Amino acid sequence: MTCRIIIADDHPMFREGMLRTVQRLLPEACVEQAGDLDTVLEMLKTGGEVDTLILDLRFPGLTCISQLGELRQQLRRTTLIVVSMVDDPQLIEQVMAMGADGFIGKNIAPEEIGQALLAIRQGEVLVKFAPSGLLPLDTNTLTARQQDVLRLIAQGKTNKEIAKALDISPFTVRIHVSGLLRSLNVPSRAAAAVKYSASL
Template sequence: MACRIIIADDHPLFREGLLRNVQRLLPAAHIEEAGDLDSVLALLEGHEVPDTLILDLRFPGLTGMSQLVALRERLPRTTLIVVSMVDDPELISQVMAAGFDGFIGKNIAPEEIGQAILAIREGEVLVRYEPSGLLPLDPLPAALTTRQLEVLRLIAQGKSNKEIARALDISPFTVRIHVSSLLRALNVPSRTAAAVKYSAAL
């Protein structure tokens, strides 16, 4: 039976590139995609347990290490791999301590990412990334709602309030309320500062 692999990342271009990379290396694999944590959990309900779950840390719905621990407990036989821009050694250590099998930085070459995935699937416990030199910032507050994280992610992509409203099918007025509450929650003075905090947090 073909192995089942879930690729969970909210950036469509990276997710597509990773999917093609894994397909090339494991042509017989059955690969599914998810763009947020709810979609991952939906793929786990009532289905065959995945052979491998590849997960980004900067991910809608994923707000704390406790959720990574819960995934490990729920999927004891699944190979769990984080592929992320994170380069904070302490945070990476926490990921591995949560029981994940490997950590791969997004800033290494696609061929290296693919080979690292294969090695981890074969049982090697692997941490592979290139430090970016960026200073780590404070983590995002765990109390942010899923909707606030969605708004924050779109702010980080440079979207205007009108564009965010269209993307989330809500009114611009509601977006303004979310933005105001985000600035207070993050303790930052501007959208730009919120975007920087989001980009560096995970």
């Protein structure tokens, strides 16, 4: 029987890579792609039951982690797999608490992603990612958006205030903060602010 799989990611290259991985592992699957949450929700209304939803965490339309819980309620019989660059254990724990069946880091090898997908679809509750940013990096290696977030952290702004200033969701700010702490190799926002001030 053909199973229906949706790959939901806003990066076409990653979607294409994931599509090839899924087609190689599950040649009988009907694989569809979506670049934002509205498209996913439309797809869920048509075309029959979805066997597996592979969803990026930093995804247009996904503005807070509670939406994962809503998707879980809506898709009780669907395997929900979150695939992301995020490697913050606390955030991943929250993702799993919202009912995700598994979490796969985008920074692991393609064959490992494939093995993890199969294991999760077969009922294994799996979190597989490779912690990155083991070497201390200076602020010049940060993206422009990360530098904006870091500058506002150094000014003592809260996530909510940063979100308002940059016109992004607090959830997205949390993901940027998580990436910042990793990139700067520091344990806290305060330490990141100190490191930022020292670099000026």
